[in-house]
Amino acid sequence: MLRIMLINDTPKKVGRLKVALEEAGFDVIDESVSALDLPQRVEQLRPDVVLFDTDSPTRDVMEQVCLLSRDQPRPIVMFTDDQDPRTMRQAIQSGVSAYIVEGINAQRIKPILDVAIARFESDQALRQQLLAREQQLDERKRIEQAKGILMRMKDCNEDDAYTLMRRQAMSKQQKLIQVAEQIIAMDKMLQ
Amino acid sequence: MHDDDTTASTSASENNQSTKTVQSQTAWVAGSDAPEIPLVNLGFMALTDSAPLIVAATQGFAQAQGLTLELHRQPSWSTLRDKLATGELDAAQNLYGLVYAMHLGLSGGSATPMAVLMNLNHNGQAITLSKRLLDAGVHDGASLAAYIRQHPPLRLAQTFPTGTHALWLNFYLGSLGIDPRRDVESVVIPPAQMVDYLARGDIDGFCAGEPWGAHAIAEQAGFTLITSQQIWPDHPEKVLSARAEFVAAYPNTTRALMRAVLEASRFIELNQDNREDTAALISGQDYVGASTSAITPRFLGRYEDGQGHAWQDAHALRFFADGHVNVPYLSDASWFLSQFRRWGLLTATPDYQQIVSDVQRLDLFQQVATQVGLSLPHSAQRQSTLCDGQIWDGQNPEHYAQSFAIGIEAH
Numbered sequence: 107m108l109r110i111m112l113i114n115d116t117p118k119k120v121g122r123l124k125v126a127l128e129e130a131g132f133d134v135i136d137e138s139v140s141a142l143d144l145p146q147r148v149e150q151l152r153p154d155v156v157l158f159d160t161d162s163p164t165r166d167v168m169e170q171v172c173l174l175s176r177d178q179p180r181p182i183v184m185f186t187d188d189q190d191p192r193t194m195r196q197a198i199q200s201g202v203s204a205y206i207v208e209g210i211n212a213q214r215i216k217p218i219l220d221v222a223i224a225r226f227e228s229d230q231a232l233r234q235q236l237l238a239r240e241q242q243l244d245e246r247k248r249i250e251q252a253k254g255i256l257m258r259m260k261d262c263n264e265d266d267a268y269t270l271m272r273r274q275a276m277s278k279q280q281k282l283i284q285v286a287e288q289i290i291a292m293d294k295m296l297q
Numbered sequence: 298m299h300d301d302d303t304t305a306s307t308s309a310s311e312n313n314q315s316t317k318t319v320q321s322q323t324a325w326v327a328g329s330d331a332p333e334i335p336l337v338n339l340g341f342m343a344l345t346d347s348a349p350l351i352v353a354a355t356q357g358f359a360q361a362q363g364l365t366l367e368l369h370r371q372p373s374w375s376t377l378r379d380k381l382a383t384g385e386l387d388a389a390q391n392l393y394g395l396v397y398a399m400h401l402g403l404s405g406g407s408a409t410p411m412a413v414l415m416n417l418n419h420n421g422q423a424i425t426l427s428k429r430l431l432d433a434g435v436h437d438g439a440s441l442a443a444y445i446r447q448h449p450p451l452r453l454a455q456t457f458p459t460g461t462h463a464l465w466l467n468f469y470l471g472s473l474g475i476d477p478r479r480d481v482e483s484v485v486i487p488p489a490q491m492v493d494y495l496a497r498g499d500i501d502g503f504c505a506g507e508p509w510g511a512h513a514i515a516e517q518a519g520f521t522l523i524t525s526q527q528i529w530p531d532h533p534e535k536v537l538s539a540r541a542e543f544v545a546a547y548p549n550t551t552r553a554l555m556r557a558v559l560e561a562s563r564f565i566e567l568n569q570d571n572r573e574d575t576a577a578l579i580s581g582q583d584y585v586g587a588s589t590s591a592i593t594p595r596f597l598g599r600y601e602d603g604q605g606h607a608w609q610d611a612h613a614l615r616f617f618a619d620g621h622v623n624v625p626y627l628s629d630a631s632w633f634l635s636q637f638r639r640w641g642l643l644t645a646t647p648d649y650q651q652i653v654s655d656v657q658r659l660d661l662f663q664q665v666a667t668q669v670g671l672s673l674p675h676s677a678q679r680q681s682t683l684c685d686g687q688i689w690d691g692q693n694p695e696h697y698a699q700s701f702a703i704g705i706e707a708h
Contacts, residue, residue, distance in 0.1 A: 238336040238365050246360060272356055276574035279581030281355040 108219065109133045111153035113144075115160035115167060123159045123185060130215050144170050145177035155181045155219055158202075162188040168200050175201025181226035183219065203229070245283045252286035255293045332550040336365045339554075340377045340389030343370060343489045343585045344506040345592055346418050346535045347390055348575050349616050351584050353561035361560070362553035370583070373487040374457040381540065382409045387547075388554060390417060391538035393633045398459040400656055403642055410541035412658050413630065414555050415623045415665075417535040417562075421595065421614030422525035423510035424466060426502035427495055431520050436604055441522065442473040445480055454486040454494065454503040461534060464636045465525050466504040471703045472685040478640070489586070495519050506534070507614070508591040513603075515591055520603030526612035528684045533629035544658065555665045562617040563669075572597060620671035625657040628678040628691025638698035639705055649694045 110132050112124055127134045135151055137144070148156065156174060160167055163186060171182055183204045184197055194205050204222035249271075256267040275285040339354065341347040353359050354366035369386060371377040374395055380386040382399065393413070395404065402408030426435060430451075435444050445451060455463040467477040477483060486494055488505040495503060496518040503509075504525075513519040525532060537558055544551045565575045576593040579585045585592060594601070598613030615622050630653040637643045659677055666673055678691035689697065699705060 235335055242335060242360060242363070242365055249357065249360075273570070273574055275356060276352075276578040279578055279584070282357045282360075 107131065107133050108155060109135065109151070109153045110219075111135045111137055111148065111151060111156045113137045113156065113158045113170070115158065115164070123157070126215060127157075130213075132215075145173055148174060148178040148180060153180065155183060155222065158182065158184045158186075160184065160186050160188075162186060163193060163197055168196065171197065171200040171202055179226075179230060181219075181222045183222045245286075248290060249282060249286045252289040255289050259293075330549055330552075332363050332553045333547045334550050335363065336367060337387045337550060337554055338369060338385065339366050340369050340371050340380060340386040342374065342377065342390060342487075342506075343587070344390075344535075345508050345579065345585060345596055345614065346421060346506050347585065348565055348579050348596075349417055349558050349562040350390055350537075351579050352565060352575055353557040355578070356561070356564075358561040358564070359554075359557040362557045364550065364553045364557060366554070366557065368583075372489075374460060378404060381538070382406065384540070384543075387543055388414070388537060388539040388551075390535050392457060392460040392462075393533060393536055393630065394459040394461055394464055394637070395457055396536060396538045396656065397630070397633055397637070397652075398642075400652070401637075401643075401647075403637070404457075404459055411656055412539050412541045412544045413625050413656050414537045414539060414544075414551065414658050415558065415625055415662055416533050416629065417537055417558070417616065417623070419531045419534060419615045419618075419622050420524070420526040420610075420612050422462060422465060422504065422506045422534065424469060424502060424504045424522045424525075425491075425495065425510045425513045425519045426522045427498070427500075427519050428517060429498070430501060431604060435522075436520075438469070438473045438523065442475055445475055450480060450482045451501040452482045452484055452499075454484045454491060454500045454505075456485065456488050456505055458485060459637065459642060461633075462504040462506070464633065464640075465528050465532075467640060468636065469523060469528050469684065471701060472683075474703065476703045492516055492518055507595050508585065508587045511595050512587055512591040514601065515588075521600070523684075524600070524610070526610065529681060530612045531615070531681065533626070533632075536625065541655075544661070548661075552661060552665050552668075555661065556669055559617075559620070559623060559665065559669050559671070562623065563620075566615070566617045569597075620666055621674070623662070623666075624674055625659060625662055626677060626679050626691070627653045627657055627659070628680075628689065630657050631691055631694045632689055635694040635698040638695065639701055641706060646695050 110127055112127065112134050114136065124134055124136065135153060137147060158167060163184065174180065174182060181203045182201055183206065184202045185206050187207065189207050197205050203226045204218055206218060252271060253264060253267045256262065256270060257264060260267065260270070271285050272282060275282045339350060341350050351368065354368045359366040371380065374392060377389055378395060378399060381389050396411050396413055398404035399409045400411040430444065433444065435441050453466060455466050457463065463483070470477045470481065475481065484500065486500070486503065488509050491503040491505050491509045492513045494500045495513055496516055502519070502522070510521055514521065537555065539551060565571055573593065576596045577589055580587055580589045580592050596614060598610045600610050601607045617623065631649045634643070634647060634649055634652065638647065663673060680688060680690040682688050687700070
C-alpha cells in the first residue's frame with residue numbers, strides 16, 4: 107500500500123482529498139504546509155508520494171517543493187485550483203512530478219499517482235546519469251592531474267606514474283581515484 | 298607469453314590506450330560506440346573469482362571505456378538472482394547453472410531471458426571436508442565413498458541448487474558411485490558462511506569457490522578433498538551475465554563493460570606483481586573480506602590441502618590466458634544443460650543448441666575481442682576430459698546426459 111504525505115493548504119475544503127485517498131485505499135499522513143522541517147519529516151516518515159493540496163501554490167509552497175526535491179527527492183503531486191500556466195511551469199521546474207487542476211475523484215487518484223511515480227523515477231535516473239557523467243569527467247581530470255604531479259616529483263614518465271598510482275591503490279585496497287586525490291592533497295600541502 | 302619483457306611493453310601500450318580513449322571520447326559520442334548509459338550496477342559475491350570485476354571497477358579500466366561500474370556485493374546467490382531479475386543490478390558475476398536456471402525458469406519465478414557475455418575464470422573451486430572426517434580416515438574419493446556406504450548420510454553444502462558447485466559436487470560423487478540425490482544430504486549455504494558452518498559441525502563438507510577452501514584449512518576446520526580443476530581441468534566457472542533485455546537496450550554499454558573486464562583480466566595476469574597486488578586489493582572489507590594469507594597462495598597456484606600435500610597447480614585459477622579463458626564456448630554451456638538433464642532438473646530433452654546459442658553471446662564477444670586485439674578460437678566448442686575419463690566436446694549432449702550410470706531416472 108502506498109504511503110502518502112498529504113500537505114494541506116486549503117482550510118475551506120479540509121478533508122476533501124484525505125477522504126478520497128483513504129477511500130482509494132491509501133495510507134495517508136497529514137501534514138501542514140507551515141511545517142518548517144518538511145525534508146526532515148519526509149526522511150522520518152518515508153512516504154512514497156508527497157501530495158500538496160492547495161488553492162494556489164504560494165511562494166511558501168514552492169519553497170517547500172524546492173527544499174524537498176533537493177534534500178529528500180520524492181514524487182510530488184500538486185492538486186490545485188490555479189490554472190495559470192506560469193504557475194504550473196514554475197511548479198514543474200521546482201520539482202513537481204504531476205500538476206493537477208481541480209476535479210478530484212477516488213477513481214482518478216490511482217492512475218495520477220502512478221504517472222507521477224513513473225515520471226519521478228525516470229527523472230531520477232536521468233539525474234543520476236548526468237551526475238555519473240560529470241563525476242567521470244571530474245575523476246579523469248584528477249587522475250591526470252595526480253599523474254602530472256607524480257611525474258614531476260619522481261621525475262618519471264607517464265606510464266611509470268600511472269603504474270605507481272595503481273600499485274599504491276591496490277595494495278591499500280583503494281580506488282585509483284582515491285590515491286589520485288591523496289596525491290593532489292599532499293601536493294597542495296607541500297606547496 | 299607473460300614474461301617480464303612483454304609486461305613492461307604491454308603495460309606501456311595499455312596506458313597509451315587509456316590516454317587515447319580519453320581523446321577519442323568525443324569522436325565516440327559523435328559516432329555510435331559510446332555507452333548509452335554512463336553507470337552500470339554490477340553484482341558480485343565475496344569470492345576470489347570476482348577479481349576482474351573489482352579491478353575493472355576500481356583501477357581505471359571502466360573509466361577508460363567511459364563507464365562507471367558501481368560494485369554491489371551480494372550476500373547470497375539467490376539475492377543476486379533476484380536483483381538481477383528485477384533490474385536492480387544491470388549485470389553480475391554469475392554461476393553458469395544459475396544463469397541457465399533463470400533463463401529456463403527453473404529457479405523459482407518466471408523465466409528471464411538471459412545473456413552470458415563472457416567467461417570470467419577457469420578453475421579455483423574445491424570440495425572441502427571436515428577435520429572430523431579426516432580423523433575418521435577419509436582422505437580421498439575412495440575412502441569417502443567407503444565411509445558414505447557405512448554411515449548415515451553426510452550433510453554436504455553447495456552454494457545454489459542449480460549452481461556450478463552443486464554440479465561439481467554431484468559430478469564427483471557420481472564418479473565415485475555415490476548418488477548425490479539419496480546417499481548424501483545436500484544443503485545450500487552462501488560461500489562466505491561455509492567455514493563457520495563447517496567449524497560448528499553443522500555440515501560435513503562443502504563445495505565452493507576460494508578463498509573459502511583455503512580459509513577452512515587455515516581455521517583448522519577442514520581439508521581439501523579435491524579441487525574443481527581435478528574434476529575438470531580448465532573448467533568454465535563464473536561468467537559475466539546480464540538480462541537479454543539490458544543487452545538489447547544498451548549494446549554499447551554492454552560492450553564497454555566487456556572491454557573493461559577483459560582489459561582488467563589481462564592486467565591481472567600480466568605479471569606476478571599485478572597478481573599479488575590484485576590479491577591485496579580484493580582482500581579488502583568491501584570486496585572479498587578475507588585475509589591476504591587465505592587469498593594469495595591459491596590465487597598464485599600454490600596449493601596445500603590441509604593433509605600434508607603441497608603443490609604448484611598447473612590448472613590454477615585463470616582469468617585471461619590470452620583471452621582463451623573468456624570465450625563463452627557453446628560446449629561449456631551445454632555441459633551444464635546436460636547435467637540439468639542428468640539430475641532431473643530438466644525432465645525432457647531440451648533444445649540444447651537453440652538454448653545455448655540464444656544465451657551465449659558469441660557475437661558480442663567476437664566484436665569485443667577484436668577491439669581489444671585478441672585472436673579467437675576457430676570453434677565454438679572445445680574438448681575436455683573429466684575426472685571420470687569421459688570426453689566432453691559439446692557433441693550430442695543428450696547422449697552424454699544419458700550415458701551416466703548414476704543419472705537420469707524414470708519418472
